[in-house]
Amino acid sequence: MVQRNETQPNGQIIDYLKYYVELEAPRYAVLLNGPWGSGKTHLIQSFLDNHFSSPPSRSRSIAKRILKYLITPGMNRYFNDKAQERSASNYIYISLYGLKSDEDISARIIASAIPGLGLKSSKILGGIIKPFLSTLQYAKLIPDLSARDFISKFHKKTYIFDDIERCEIPIKQLLGYINQFIEHGERNVILVANTDEIPDTKDFTTTQEKLVGKTFRIEPPIEEAVENFLKQLNNSPAMKLIQDNPETFSSLFRQSESKNLRVLQQALRDIERPLNALNREQFENIEGVLFLAKLIFTFSLEVRSRRMTPAILEARPQQMTELFKKFGEKNEQEKDFCKIESSYTDIDLRDPILSNDTLADIIFHGIVNAEHIQKSVTQSHFFREAQDERALDKLMYVYDLDETEFKQVRAQFESEYQNHEFRTPEDIFLSFSRRRWLSENKLLNVSLEKVSEQGDQYLEHLYETGQFPIVERDRFEGRDYAEFNGKYFDFSFKSRPLEPKHFLDTFLSLNEKARQDLYPSIVESMMAEMTDAPETFCHRISRKSFDTPSHINAEILLEMDPEAFSKRLLELHPAKQRPVLNALSSRYTFTNYSAELSGEKEWLKKLTLHLERTAKSASVFERNRIRSNIERYLKPHIGYY
Incomplete structure (x- = not known):
């Protein structure tokens, strides 16, 4: 049965955990379930910090502590009933992330028991001391690391196992190990997991029914998280405005339907640098600065939640010119954008306060160009003076x-x-x-x-x-x-x-x-480019530029006089003629763009005839070279006639 508190997220969970850890031999575990970034670890750590008093930290170095408790009689203190009863923090908390065996878990439990070590230190130490513990076992200075013998001598009352889904031990074996703490050790056990990411779902479901007595779904504490995250930002004039409006960003985060507080934190951080790029006068426009922050925050949420791609952002119809941009999957991307914007009622995602290029630089590339940002917002209706508005x-x-x-x-x-x-x-x-x-x-x-x-x-x-x-x-x-x-x-x-x-x-x-009126001048420019910048010409005529504005399309190519093209081509050094013909050939190779369908086949035939006509009157060497190029680069696309 899943417990939920609709009025105060997670409040009822805390109340239940307080009740649970005081039970004697409950013979069932409590599962805290939630997606990554939902605040599960933060919640359990806060509960432990508030409910259990920690032993005073001593001034000795970590190295001295480790040596003291990994040698006898120091280690035996942690396998002594009375010592355990006197312990001020009668719990063990470990992360199972990356652990591959039962012995790995036992080693990390012992590392977590050493006073004054934080979670990160205990993770590192768990890996270091495992081989040393084997030596101590062999010398019979500490008990065996098997779970049952380990539990019988280790008297912490409450055990918290985090990152269940990130453990590399098969889930059935892992839960079997943990079950010994519950059934044989009569300990209080709290499991923390994202069950959606557990690979062996069937094994987990079957075993969970026997092991877990209470399951709670973690609800991200959005308002609290927003306020805490905003406090971490710099206290510049612009950010002070943002920090005074936490409810604005809480509302947008809820509308995104994300449950990941890490995404929330990262999106809030994405606001800081662009706002600090504004000039002093722009800072004073409260409405404009707040809207700019909301826009960047919302797009960052979508990108970090993997719903927004560069192509979808590019398709944002903020201006007419954006609607005219060409992409093969344009219509689908526009639909994706419309689907995203339908989630948000508190903001107009199409507002052109920032151009699509500037937004993409900020969100996808981490580029904050103060000049571009200031210029873009100056043209916005938020910042434009009434007398300057058209x-x-x-x-x-x-x-x-x-x-x-x-x-x-x-x-x-x-x-x-x-x-x-x-x-x-x-x-x-x-x-x-x-x-x-x-x-x-x-x-x-x-x-x-x-x-x-x-x-x-x-x-x-x-x-x-x-x-x-x-x-x-x-x-x-x-x-x-x-x-x-x-x-x-x-x-x-x-x-x-x-x-x-x-x-x-x-x-x-x-x-x-108007397009056709430009053809003669474009053709003249292209022909000159073949001589003056052959590498650029090759790129523009080949398939590599097919989806770019610089591509020489069929209409332009067909406007070129095949005879003039042939003469200009043969004026090039032979080493530069071949790349031009190769680029022309690649236009029809490995693509759906054929000479037949594009209407370019007849043009290629005429080009071939002019080249052959020139070859007839050329020297034997020159004739062979021209005909070799024709056979290799042109005939495959026009056939033999």
């Missing part, structure tokens, strides 16, 4: 304005719109969305139809004046206008009318035209 951004919080302020902001916004000042993808979609929303709510004296017409005209003006922001087309795959109608604020349309979809289609059409 009209477009103020319209995101339109009902926070009074009517006079609203009219001023609207006039400024309309002026900026008519002057075509919104030129980034995010601002283009955001401004169009705001105008539609204003029109729908009778706050703009322009009809919805006119707003859509003016939206198309806006895009066409940017294209005609060479200001259209080009975005890779495949970054729009599987998306519709609803995802771009204003950052992550949804002023969306209940009926999803066709006008917004038309605006997106117009954007895509002009985006394609």
Whole structure:
């Protein structure tokens, strides 16, 4: 039966342990169960420190203590009934972590009995004294280390065995050893474990039913832990603010559903360096500093709980440009991010107070760049002065304005719109969305139809004046206008009318035209790069760059004149011609990207014909070299014709 205290986590456990350790020969063990980092060891250590009085520490060195108690008659003092009865701390606490035999446990128990040694010292000493104890046994100076004979002479009343799941002894054998303390030694035994990590679950369950009389599930003492962990941080102005708001971080930790207090401690520590990177003026913005701390803390919780990966963080749709980033598994990563953010009600994880790159540096790489952090937060709405905030951004919080302020902001916004000042993808979609929303709510004296017409005209003006922001087309795959109608604020349309979809289609059409307009200059640059920087050219044309923005895609390659490509290639030194052809060949090797499917096969055939034509009029040596390269690097992808 699992005991739980809903109002005061672990309070009832402490009460029961006080009762249990006073029992005489209870003939059952108590199990404290909980995941790693839930505070099991801390709870039992606190109980022992408070319930048992420790013997006074003596001034002699550890080395002297060890020598005193590992030789007779010192060791015999610990196998003497009266001495045991007089002992002020009538318990033995050991960790079973890494122990491989019953003798290892016995050695560690003896090491733990030496006064003044801490847990770490007793662990080390347990390994050191085991061979020495064998010598003492042989000389009959101490009893045998077998459990039953050991218990009959060793009279500590209470035994605590921690880290059950980390012991390397088979669980059935381990529990059999411990059972001798309960059945034959009539001792009080407390087991501390994370039963979810015990490998032999069936053996453990079967044996546990006979051995354990009470099982308690440890509930992490979150509020107490947060306050204690915060006290360990430096007392800088920013951290003082964090230390004054422990309930904020307790709430976020609960929402994460993590039970690991080590994760909590590490996440709180992750806050300190980024906040100390803020300048003095930014320190004074209490709301902004606290939000920044919450954001870093929450992302750190998710990363340390292994739910957040760099790719998921990269997919965080904090800005429109983030939505356009290309990843093969992009949609899945966005779903993973949405699943994570749905757990948190106290914070907006998409707020752009820190860019995704800066967050990744902090959380994944431990890099705290003060310049980047200060620049990022300065642009945030938390730190931006009201007079510096753009009209477009103020319209995101339109009902926070009074009517006079609203009219001023609207006039400024309309002026900026008519002057075509919104030129980034995010601002283009955001401004169009705001105008539609204003029109729908009778706050703009322009009809919805006119707003859509003016939206198309806006895009066409940017294209005609060479200001259209080009975005890779495949970054729009599987998306519709609803995802771009204003950052992550949804002023969306209940009926999803066709006008917004038309605006997106117009954007895509002009985006394609603007891309194609750049092809001639890109091709010219690529051809020059083959001569001036052949290694860079090889990387960009090969499969190695396939998922990067620098990759020369099929459209660019097909714009290159095969004859001009052939001439430029043959102008290179022969030692540099081969790497170019090898990179081109690798484009279709060990990938799903074939010359046939990409439409590049005909281009390769034309390139081959121009090379063969040149080879015919070349010297015998040159002809053989060119044809050798054709056979090795081009023919496998175009066939023989």
